[in-house]
Amino acid sequence: MNIEQFIDMLSAKGISLSPQQLQQYETYYSTLVEWNEKMNLTAITDKPEVYLKHYYDSISAAFYFDFNEPLHICDVGAGAGFPSLPIKIAFPELHVTIVDSLNKRIGFLEHLSNQLGLKNVQFIHDRAETFGQKKEHREVYDVVTARAVARLSVLSELCLPLVKVGGTFVAMKGASAKEELDAGKKAIAVLGGKLDQSFSFTLPQEESERNILIIKKEKATPKKYPRKPGTPNKTPIE
Numbered sequence: 001m002n003i004e005q006f007i008d009m010l011s012a013k014g015i016s017l018s019p020q021q022l023q024q025y026e027t028y029y030s031t032l033v034e035w036n037e038k039m040n041l042t043a044i045t046d047k048p049e050v051y052l053k054h055y056y057d058s059i060s061a062a063f064y065f066d067f068n069e070p071l072h073i074c075d076v077g078a079g080a081g082f083p084s085l086p087i088k089i090a091f092p093e094l095h096v097t098i099v100d101s102l103n104k105r106i107g108f109l110e111h112l113s114n115q116l117g118l119k120n121v122q123f124i125h126d127r128a129e130t131f132g133q134k135k136e137h138r139e140v141y142d143v144v145t146a147r148a149v150a151r152l153s154v155l156s157e158l159c160l161p162l163v164k165v166g167g168t169f170v171a172m173k174g175a176s177a178k179e180e181l182d183a184g185k186k187a188i189a190v191l192g193g194k195l196d197q198s199f200s201f202t203l204p205q206e207e208s209e210r211n212i213l214i215i216k217k218e219k220a221t222p223k224k225y226p227r228k229p230g231t232p233n234k235t236p237i238e
């Protein structure tokens with residue numbers, strides 16, 4: 001996907017980008033590729049592929065969920081910033097907290113955020129299992145996002161405790177979404193969530209299936225979740 005196609009396809013979805021926002025995506029790309037030489041951030045480095053499989057794919061969540069409000073989102077296991085940073089560039093009013101268990105990636109995100117001049121972003125080095133037990137992060141986020149982090153049953157245990165009651169967990173999944181949903185139904189219910197809607201689509205210019213699951217937080221998550229890493233006999237809630 002070249003930049004003109006990126007602009008046109010987003011515009012067709014009602015998302016228009018200013019020259020400054022387009023410059024931010026360009027700076028994101030050059031910083032990502034530069035730091036990727038020193039550390040493992042992404043296997044995708046070809047520019048049109050980054051625009052399609054990282055930026056456009058990340059922003060596709062906004063085709064199904066309205067980010068056009070000053071919501072506070074938490075992105076669990078964002079790695080090199082996906083999906084939350086492409087979304088933040090497109091919707092600058094958002095407040096974004098990223099939690100990732102790999103400190104090197106947090107270092108990259110801090111540098112990137114300075115390069116991009118992002119405001120209202122926070123990067124935290126922690127495991128979601130411990131982060132979600134901290135009072136200041138538990139059940140406070142309007143929206144929690146996650147892409148390519150874990151199976152839905154496990155991911156729900158990491159993400160739903162962070163969502164405030166009435167808020168939303170947006171899980172970005174591949175072709176295994178239906179099977180993961182079947183296996184994850186119990187976990188979602190135990191953790192206080194309920195599947196509201198799911199959307200299946202393919203990215204432009206390629207065939208692989210994408211699924212966006214919109215899971216509403218209906219009631220508080222029991223205090224024992226998320227269980228700590230190393231909890232004896234810990235198996236997914238399935």
Ligand SMILES: C[S@@+](CC[C@H](N)C(=O)[O-])C[C@H]1O[C@@H](n2cnc3c(N)ncnc32)[C@H](O)[C@@H]1O
Binds near residue numbers: 076077
């Ligand atoms: C495969 S990468 C995906 C990164 C990004 N979400 C994307 O779509 O490109 C998974 C990321 O999740 C982080 N991660 C895995 N388990 C985690 C946990 N329990 N708590 C916090 N971060 C975690 C890893 O450090 C890694 O950066």
